[in-house]
Amino acid sequence: MSTSSTNPAGGTDGRKAPAGERVADWADGRLGIYGLAKANMRKIFPDHWSFMLGEIALYSFIIIILTGVYLTLFFHPSMNEVEYHGSYVPMHGILMSEAYASTLDISFDVRGGLLIRQIHHWGAIVFLAAMLVHMMRVFFTGAFRKPREINWLFGFLLLVLGMFTGFTGYSLPDDLLSGTGVRFMEGAVLSVPIVGTYLSFFLFGGEFPGTDFVPRFFSIHVLLLPGIMLGLLVAHLILVFYHKHTQFPGAGKTNKNVVGMPLMPVYMAKAGGFFFLVFGVISAMAAIATINPIWALGPYRPDQVSTGAQPDWYMGFSEGLIRIMPGWEINLWGHTLVLGVFIPLMIFPLVLAAIAVYPFIESWVTGDKREHHILDRPRNAPTRTAFGAAWISLYWVLLIGGGNDLWATHFHMSINAITWFVRVGFFAVPVLTFIVTKRICLGLQRRDRDTVLHGRESGIIKRLPHGEFVEVHEPLGQEQLHALTQHHQYQPIEAGPVVDENGVERKRTMAEKLRAKLSQGYYGQDSQIPKPTVEEYQEITSGHGHH
Amino acid sequence: MKKLSARRRHPLAALVVLLFALAVTGGLYAAFAPADKAQADTTAQSLAIEEGKKLYSVGCASCHGTGGQGTSDGPSLVGVGSAAVDFQVGTGRMPAQQPGAQMPKKPKIYTQAETDQLGAYIASLGAGPIKPTEDQYSPEGANVAKGGELFRTNCAQCHNFTGKGGALTGGKYAPELDGVTPKHIYEAMQTGPQNMPSFPESVMPEKNKQDIIAYLGTVASGESESPGGLELGGLGPVAEGLFGWVFGLGALIAVAIWVAARTAKAKKS
Amino acid sequence: MSQTGSNKDVSEENLPSEQATAHEGAMGVPPRTKSLGEVADDPFADPGLPPHEPRVQDIDKRAAKRSERTVALLFTVSMLATVGFIASYVVLPIDKIVYVWPFGHISALNFALGLTLGLALFCIGAGAVHWARTLMSDEEHAQERHPIEAPPEVKAQVMADFKQGAEESGMGRRKLIRTTLFGALAMVPLSGVILLRDLGPLPEGKLRHTLWSKGKLLVNQNTNEPLRPEDVGVGSLTFAVPEGLEEDDHDFQKEVAKAALMIVRIQPEDIKDKRELDWSHEGIVAYSKICTHVGCPISLYEQQTHHVLCPCHQSTFDLSDGARVIFGPAGHALPQLRIGVNKDGYLEALGDFDEPVGPSFWERG
Structure with a gap:
């Protein structure tokens, strides 16, 4: 394109290169940007709305950082007690921490401060929601398979860190609601056997609440966690670029290519534009809906509380866990084991870990070492889909448990009944969901098979000469035939032979037996419908089609 | 005197004496008016009690017993006072549709006059909290901020930060306080209706109650300000999470579908 | 050979209706399937990328002009919204409360700032996306993927290099160095841990x-x-x-x-x-x-x-x-x-x- 880069004089042909080009040349000489651009400028990205869920998360993260920096200009992370004399009359003369007072100032005395606060908080709500939905998209389409397992873990860590960044963030204003949440956390930390009290005293600088937790949470919230997240995020994106995006099956799409539009210019405009769209939507949310009106909540005091005390939604499932747990407590040899709190505290990471380690379980069961760039349709992986649905159902049941008091008042039910429902549902609902989802997937597989073999129901009813009515089935185009049959179907593995080739009896390990069992459960005849073969298709279509 | 005695048999004498007696009575009446008025009020009071008793035996006695002594369906009303009656009947909670622990608010059935009569009757059964006067419950000049603090100490645990209500055990609930009149808030604190504990004068003086009423007037009335926009029910993170998912993420996914969708192709035919 | 490209991303639930409405597709598909099916024995084989089809904007100059104007309009609205944002910031007092249905008694400043900012941002995004969707080329390209795994000869080279480096360092032979190094590295973080001691006092009987x-x-x-x-x-x-x-x-x-x-x-x-x-x-x-x-x-x-x-x-x-x-x-x-x-x-x-x-x-x- 350009000759000047090879020409130090910059245009001996009498023409000076345009300014932009000269700047690019300068940068290339130092950063090697042309090499990077060559590989990436026309990088192809496939088009699908569900591929943009991660972008929503990415952009809301950027929005949170931008607004968060603004908030630090006005927020005082201090628990010194002050008497309030700002603009908000219903708090005049009330003793509160500087953190709370400065949050009131941001809301009532800094022009636009309230808007930025609300964008920041709504952004966090959307960020976490988008991460979860993005993760579900990756899960249900099997995009986590080789070579993307590590990136799946990066994403998972981002979700978990996001949760805790959110928690430390909404605790900063030191209002009555978040203070109650911090108190809950302190109680949970105290329940840890042996070291619980020490952890709590180190975390809070002594007895709860002390005067340290706001400044400590502040540095965790603005520095430590976002710093780690930023690193993970960059790694996550680099890997997305490096692996190239996955794509849904279809004509012309293979495991060895990626079909779509180039980064420059289409995705530059689409993805760049989408950032503004996300920012615009979140700003509009902040304009029309209040979030965390701390002025209505009052400053934190450990002897005050309000009903309806819940965490933000992403912590809601842990709230559900703690609410449904029976109050078990064991006193032995002068020590107390607070199972009623400690068990939920342990199940909380387990619920998350269950979904995080799933890719490794699946790849162990299949033993598949190939790279996968073509996405699965969820129905073609019934066990995985059922597992994911069961996980979501568990998450939902716990969310219901976490808001049991509000469901009780708004649906006129007994809080005790809801708690019991959730206690039973914790075990029953995921199992039921698993079974039902698997059935649905198999049903859809059967339908796909019928559609391939017999064509699509056209809705046209024809009367045959002898009076019978039949519906006309239209044969599928090759594109559809390909899309519906391109997936790979695994065969269940057998636990290796009991006797090896030399006739020596060998022991099958437990792991081997388990793997064979799981494989049978995944790919046995009850778990997938064989896809139509070419012979079947030709046999049916070779005659005069079908009736 | 002679003149007087001479005329004492005059036909008009009786009239004069009568007038004189009337004048004296009038004077005495004027002199002892308060006492006499009290007597007249007592009459009015007993009239009200009579009327109240009639209303009571028609509308209330089936649950609370003919003498207000209570039955298995309703508690004794001896000593609950006119404040309790004014609250329960004035907010439509009484008469109840069916006995139970929770009495929902309904359109009231009795007029204020009838309610007062019922109150008078119940008050006559035993001393109890008296229906407050306006200067007792008027939030005029009260300290809103102090009210907020008192509300968070004493009330928010059941009624939520800004009086949106909350759940109690076994399907019972603390009602929403939006739009409840100052009088009824005062009476509720005074008397402790249903499962609500009372906050009597001895532990929460009138001034505290006025502060609380003033606070509720600021945060829980139709005119309450919500600077940030939609209040989302004032219910906190659950409502916020729902809004964020449904409207926030919902809108963003709709936008994403638009961004990723193929542009319509030109029809060739 | 006319096959719409528009239906290949669509999940198959949508296919019947898609096919029913896309009449030219319905007419076009069967012959192609048959002919291809005869050519290739495998009826399920990948037919390859469908040919690109132009959009209205690609063939109709007026439509393209309309799109251009829409995009420019969106960018202009964004500019106006930013002006509105600045004006609201200057004009509206911070404590002004207005009643806006259905939002309630809300801060005029917050509402105005939020909506103007939202509009300014949204219009930039909408303009850019509309531009990309209607005016930039929508031709699909296929790009090759390369396996993530290194080819065997690269791996062999790396292993050899590593082995040589490790040998030159003497890490394997000089066990004393290795052991003490690991010991030192393992102990150094203890200083960091110990420094955390003064985060708080010990619980003792305080609770x-x-x-x-x-x-x-x-x-x-x-x-x-x-x-x-x-x-x-x-x-x-x-x-x-x-x-x-x-x-x-x-x-x-x-x-x-x-x-x-x-x-x-x-x-x-x-x-x-x-x-x-x-x-x-x-x-x-x-x-x-x-x-x-x-x-x-x-x-x-x-x-x-x-x-x-x-x-x-x-x-x-x-x-x-x-x-x-x-x-x-x-x-x-x-x-x-x-x-x-x-x-x-x-x-x-x-x-x-x-x-x-x-x-x-x-x-x-």
Whole structure:
């Protein structure tokens, strides 16, 4: 394109290169940007709305950082007690921490401060929601398979860190609601056997609440966690670029290519534009809906509380866990084991870990070492889909448990009944969901098979000469035939032979037996419908089609 | 005197004496008016009690017993006072549709006059909290901020930060306080209706109650300000999470579908 | 060979209707399938990328012009919205409240700033996307993927290089160096751990004691006056703190977190627990307000049932029966404070709680 880069004089042909080009040349000489651009400028990205869920998360993260920096200009992370004399009359003369007072100032005395606060908080709500939905998209389409397992873990860590960044963030204003949440956390930390009290005293600088937790949470919230997240995020994106995006099956799409539009210019405009769209939507949310009106909540005091005390939604499932747990407590040899709190505290990471380690379980069961760039349709992986649905159902049941008091008042039910429902549902609902989802997937597989073999129901009813009515089935185009049959179907593995080739009896390990069992459960005849073969298709279509 | 005695048999004498007696009575009446008025009020009071008793035996006695002594369906009303009656009947909670622990608010059935009569009757059964006067419950000049603090100490645990209500055990609930009149808030604190504990004068003086009423007037009335926009029910993170998912993420996914969708192709035919 | 490219991303639920409406597709598909099916034996084989089809904007100059104008309009609206943002910032007072249906009585400034900012941003995005969708080429390209795994010869090279490097370092041979290096690296982080020691004091007995002690009066939190027995009526609820604890004390928060008290009066004959009755004063009982589950202030007192419910996790305690747990996740009863009346007729504590208040912990016993 350009000759000047090879020409130090910059245009001996009498023409000076345009300014932009000269700047690019300068940068290339130092950063090697042309090499990077060559590989990436026309990088192809496939088009699908569900591929943009991660972008929503990415952009809301950027929005949170931008607004968060603004908030630090006005927020005082201090628990010194002050008497309030700002603009908000219903708090005049009330003793509160500087953190709370400065949050009131941001809301009532800094022009636009309230808007930025609300964008920041709504952004966090959307960020976490988008991460979860993005993760579900990756899960249900099997995009986590080789070579993307590590990136799946990066994403998972981002979700978990996001949760805790959110928690430390909404605790900063030191209002009555978040203070109650911090108190809950302190109680949970105290329940840890042996070291619980020490952890709590180190975390809070002594007895709860002390005067340290706001400044400590502040540095965790603005520095430590976002710093780690930023690193993970960059790694996550680099890997997305490096692996190239996955794509849904279809004509012309293979495991060895990626079909779509180039980064420059289409995705530059689409993805760049989408950032503004996300920012615009979140700003509009902040304009029309209040979030965390701390002025209505009052400053934190450990002897005050309000009903309806819940965490933000992403912590809601842990709230559900703690609410449904029976109050078990064991006193032995002068020590107390607070199972009623400690068990939920342990199940909380387990619920998350269950979904995080799933890719490794699946790849162990299949033993598949190939790279996968073509996405699965969820129905073609019934066990995985059922597992994911069961996980979501568990998450939902716990969310219901976490808001049991509000469901009780708004649906006129007994809080005790809801708690019991959730206690039973914790075990029953995921199992039921698993079974039902698997059935649905198999049903859809059967339908796909019928559609391939017999064509699509056209809705046209024809009367045959002898009076019978039949519906006309239209044969599928090759594109559809390909899309519906391109997936790979695994065969269940057998636990290796009991006797090896030399006739020596060998022991099958437990792991081997388990793997064979799981494989049978995944790919046995009850778990997938064989896809139509070419012979079947030709046999049916070779005659005069079908009736 | 002679003149007087001479005329004492005059036909008009009786009239004069009568007038004189009337004048004296009038004077005495004027002199002892308060006492006499009290007597007249007592009459009015007993009239009200009579009327109240009639209303009571028609509308209330089936649950609370003919003498207000209570039955298995309703508690004794001896000593609950006119404040309790004014609250329960004035907010439509009484008469109840069916006995139970929770009495929902309904359109009231009795007029204020009838309610007062019922109150008078119940008050006559035993001393109890008296229906407050306006200067007792008027939030005029009260300290809103102090009210907020008192509300968070004493009330928010059941009624939520800004009086949106909350759940109690076994399907019972603390009602929403939006739009409840100052009088009824005062009476509720005074008397402790249903499962609500009372906050009597001895532990929460009138001034505290006025502060609380003033606070509720600021945060829980139709005119309450919500600077940030939609209040989302004032219910906190659950409502916020729902809004964020449904409207926030919902809108963003709709936008994403638009961004990723193929542009319509030109029809060739 | 005319095949619409538009239906290949669509999940197959949409296919029937898609096919039914896309008439040119319905007419075009069967012949192609048949011909291809005859050519290739495999009817399921990948037919390859469908040919690109132009959009209206690609063939109609006027449509393209319309798109251009729409995009420019969106960018212009964005500029106007930014002007609106600045104007709102300057013009609207921060405390102005307006009624906007259906949002309620809201801050005019917040509403105006948020909507103008939102509009300014959204229009930039919408303009860019509309531009990309209608005017930039929508031809699909296929790009090759390369395996992530290195080819064997690269791997062999790397292994050889590593081996050589490791040998040159002598790491494997000089075990003393290796061992001491690992030792040093393992120990150095200990300094970081040790530095965390002063994050807080040791717990010792701090969680076992509160401000309550013998003779301390029960001060009503509403009035800041000491309570007398006659103040506390049956069915009432009062919150008390120990005398001498002031709201502006330095350690008020810490102390009230342990000492907060809830006082109710129950008819003595209704009290089922003997110890509770003994520790009460004529039916006036004083319980810790701090839930034994994770420490929320628990005070949803139902005066008819004598149950208190925790608003955080719904632990329910029966105040007429020693505050034992009757529902929810709390592990043990609320601690009761022994109270009596002093010679001046005020309620007083007869000592500290005899067990730690608040959430359980390992050393609680």
